[in-house]
Amino acid sequence: MAWSTRQIADLAGTTVNTVRHYHEAGLLEQPERRSNGYKQYGVPHLVRLLQIRRLRELGVPLAQIESMGRADENPVEAFRVLDAELEATIERLQRARAELALIMRHRAPIDLPAGFSSVAETLSERDRSLVMIYSQVYDESAMDDIRRLVEEHPRTEADEEFDALPPDADTATRVRLAEYFAPVIKQKQADYPWLNNPATRASKDAATLEHTMVESLRELYNPAQLDVLSRANQIIYGTTDERPGADGERTDR
Structure with a gap:
């Protein structure tokens, strides 16, 4: 036949x-x-x-x-490898399904890293951009801490004022906001000590982390907002040196 x-x-x-x-x-x-x-x-x-x-x-x-x-050659070892790959794929798909469920439940943006869907509504557009960038330069434990920071510190009127701060905001307003945020940032650094040395939780090398964060802050914040953050750091550290790391995102304000 x-x-x-x-x-x-x-x-x-x-x-x-x-x-x-x-x-x-x-x-x-x-x-x-x-x-x-x-x-x-x-x-x-x-x-x-x-x-x-x-x-x-x-x-x-x-x-x-x-x-x-x-x-008929019975490639058992190859099948063991395949089985491990399938198990990993199943776990990945299960995590994806769980994350999709959270996204739909909270009507969250799909661009946020895993785990942030439940806090999406408390994040501004700038915050979301920073969280996405953080996910590329910080390890999972750091991202878990950042998510907890968002959960523990709901947005305040000061956060809203800071986000709406115009580039030419007067000095008095900048000083007032810096004085408000300085103790807030200091407390968060006390609660999460790695914020004082972000490189210890970086998934990239220190140079890449610093360059990425410096450029991100420069692009995402206007001159008045950067001045507020600089003044807040000066109050905390007694110096005008700006320290690299998560400073600037709402979780550190």
């Missing part, structure tokens, strides 16, 4: 293009041709197609199928 390409594809539950792709990938041997030039597939081809389909159903990438050999 011989089958044409379309017939064997239908029998194996696949498509003609897929059969041709398996030929090109070296997974399926080319069949003999009839006198009229048409391919004629036999039982071995059908069995191999079904083997490939079964491996695909188990999640084996095409690139690995040939290296795993035929089904």
Whole structure:
């Protein structure tokens, strides 16, 4: 019994293009041709197609199928590796589903890092931008602390005033806001000591962390807001030196 390409594809539950792709990938041997030039597939081809389909159903990438050999070779170690990869994929998908549930429940922006959906409504657009940047330069434990900071310190009128501060805000307003935020920042640094040395929780090298945060603050805050943060740091540290780190985001104000 011989089958044409379309017939064997239908029998194996696949498509003609897929059969041709398996030929090109070296997974399926080319069949003999009839006198009229048409391919004629036999039982071995059908069995191999079904083997490939079964491996695909188990999640084996095409690139690995040939290296795993035929089904009768029982590539146990390869399947162990595949099983571990599938387990990791399942865990990732479960986390994604849980996060999607939170996003839908809180109607949160989808661009926030995992874990921040529940506090999204308390974050300004600038805060969200900073949180996204933080997620690229700080480790998971730091991000957990930042989320807790947001939860523990709801937005105040001072936060709203700071966010709306115009670039040409008068000196008196800047000084007043700096005097308000200085003890707030100092308390948070006492509660979370790593804020005094952010590099200890960085996922990047110290130079990358400092450069990223300095540039982010310069882009996201206007001159008056930066001046408020600088004045607050001067009150805390008794110096005009600006320290790199999370200073500037609402969680540190």
